Every structure is written in structure tokens, then in C-alpha cells.
Amino acid sequence: MKANLFFILSLxxxxxxxxxxxxxxxxxxxxxxxxxxxxxxxxxxxxxxxIMLAPLVWLGLxxxxxxLCVWLFVLSKADLxxxxxxxxxxxxxxxxxxxxxxxxxxGWQRWLGILSIIAGIVFVSLS
Amino acid sequence: MFKKKITPRMLAVLISxxxxxxxxxxxxKKSALPESALQxxxxxxxLIFLKAVFSSPFLWCGLVMVxxxxxxxxxxxxxxxxxxxxxxxxxxxxxxxVTSVVFLNEKISILRWLGIVFILIGIIFVAASSKEKIExxx
Numbered sequence: 001m002k003a004n005l006f007f008i009l010s011l012x013x014x015x016x017x018x019x020x021x022x023x024x025x026x027x028x029x030x031x032x033x034x035x036x037x038x039x040x041x042x043x044x045x046x047x048x049x050x051i052m053l054a055p056l057v058w059l060g061l062x063x064x065x066x067x068l069c070v071w072l073f074v075l076s077k078a079d080l081x082x083x084x085x086x087x088x089x090x091x092x093x094x095x096x097x098x099x100x101x102x103x104x105x106x107g108w109q110r111w112l113g114i115l116s117i118i119a120g121i122v123f124v125s126l127s
Numbered sequence: 128m129f130k131k132k133i134t135p136r137m138l139a140v141l142i143s144x145x146x147x148x149x150x151x152x153x154x155x156k157k158s159a160l161p162e163s164a165l166q167x168x169x170x171x172x173x174l175i176f177l178k179a180v181f182s183s184p185f186l187w188c189g190l191v192m193v194x195x196x197x198x199x200x201x202x203x204x205x206x207x208x209x210x211x212x213x214x215x216x217x218x219x220x221x222x223x224x225v226t227s228v229v230f231l232n233e234k235i236s237i238l239r240w241l242g243i244v245f246i247l248i249g250i251i252f253v254a255a256s257s258k259e260k261i262e263x264x265x
Contacts, residue, residue, distance in 0.1 A: 026201065027209040035205045036260070044202075051201050068155075072180060076159040080152075084220075091214060098210040106210055113252030114210075116245050117217045123242025124220050 008078050009086055011070050016090035018067035024097050025060035026051070031102065085125030088118050133207065133259045141212065144199050145219045147192055154189030211257040220246050 035047045051057055074083050091114050098104040162179050180186055203212050221243050227233040 023209060023213065027204050030201060030204045033205070037202055037205055047205070048198055048201065069177070072155060072159045073176070075156050076162055076176075080156060088217075091217070094213045095210045098208065102209060104208045104210050107256055109256040110210060110214070110253050113249040113254075113256065114214055116249030116252060117214055118249075120242040120245030120247075120249060121217065121220050123245060124224065124239050126238060126242075 008074060008083075011074050012083060012086045013089065015067040015071045015074065016087060016093055018063040018070070019090055020093040020097050022060035022063040022067070023094060024101055025056040025063075027098070027102060029054045029056050081125045085121055088121040091118055133211070133254050133257050137203070137207065137259055138215065138254065140199065140203060141215045142218050142222075144196050144203065145216050146222065147196050147199075148216070149219045149223065151189045151192040151196065154185045154192065158183035158186035158189065206260045208257055211253055214253040215250055217246055218250060 029051060033047065033050055035043075038044070071083075095106050095111070095114055099106045158180050161183075162176055200212075224233075224235055224239060224243060228235055
């Protein structure tokens, strides 16, 4: 049972990392487009089209699909509550990756918020 | 272009993607559930599992949701930081227990309430630390 738990946990870490990579690719593509939202439909469709034609986004999609396959497998083996609470580790991955690859300013206030959210998720899933 | 504190409208959009995403996960769970007895120890087993899952209508409903969420999510990311958007989307951990109290009359333990309070405080901290990119008027 213990080995099984470790196996499931490492699979969840794998989905989190794949998700983080695809989010970073998507966000860096969107940053490079410097789009300003308006209700102008043509501009909006052009924005969505540009995203969908970006190679980085497709690479991100590959990671998303990998993540989805592993996630489906995890869900068929583990409890939804447990899977979701362990998946909360991706908040840390996202914050670290956003700080180092996207140069987002993640200050103490945001770290405190993220840690509080993770603590909350663990409490919710423990009960 | 200037930056200002995250707007209530942006928070509402973030929460709505969150709700859609919760449905996505429910659809995916529903498509994977009947295959839990399957032994997956080699590639052939994995292929059989994937074939069964992909023939489920629930998976396709989930995939349509994923595309919808992708469009809304891209719009959100054009305005705010990734580390903020992802953190605020933890709102579903509050939404699911609270709706189960309101609609299903379920009881919530003290520990779970504590967890909800922690998540809420976390979201407030993260939202307070962020700026939203605004061009002209909304």
C-alpha cells in the first residue's frame, strides 16, 4: 500500500509539472502578443487564432495531453479528494516557474497567500 | 495602458472558469470510473483503457469544456500574472463544499470550515498582491 501511495504521488507530481510547463508556454506566448482585451470580435478572434497557431502552445498542448492521460489514470486508481489535495503542489511549481521564467514579481504577500491556499486545501481534503 | 488593482469583474470571470473546470473534472472522473477494475501493467492494457475512456460521451463533453475554458483562460492571462490567475482559481475548493451545504444539506466539519477560511485568506492575499493590465475602458 505504501509503495502504491508513493507511485500515485509521483504520478501526481508528474501531472503537476506537465501542467506547469504548458501554462508557462501559453502565458509566454500571450505575453509576446501583448493583446489588450476589447469587445472587438475580429481582434479577439485574431488573438485566439494567433495563440492557436503558436508552436509553443502546441508543445504545451502535448504536455497537457500527457498530463491528462496520467491524471485520468490517477483518477481511476485514487480517491478524488486525495488526488486533488496532492495536486495542490502545482501552486508552488507555478509560482516558482512564473518567477524564474516569466519574471513575475512574486513577493512575500503572494507567497503567503499561496501557502495559505495550500494549507486550506490540505485541511479541506483531510476532513 | 496602465495597471490597477484587480477588478471584481476579473474575479468573477476567474471564478466562472473555475466552475467550468470543476464540471470538466467531474466529466473526466465519470469517464474513467467504469474502467477502475482494469489492470494496466503494459502498453496494450493502457491502450485498452484509453480506447474505453475515449469512447465515453462524458470524455467528449469534458473536452468541449476544456476548449471553452482555454479561450476564457487566454483572455484572462492577457491581463494578469500567471501566478495570480492560478492561485485565485483555487476558489472551487470553496465552491464545491458550500454548494453541497446549500443544495444537498450536507454537514461540514470544523476542519473543513477552517480549510475554507485558509483558502479565502490566501486568495485575498494573492489578489491584493496583483495588478491588472487595463487598456482604455472595459
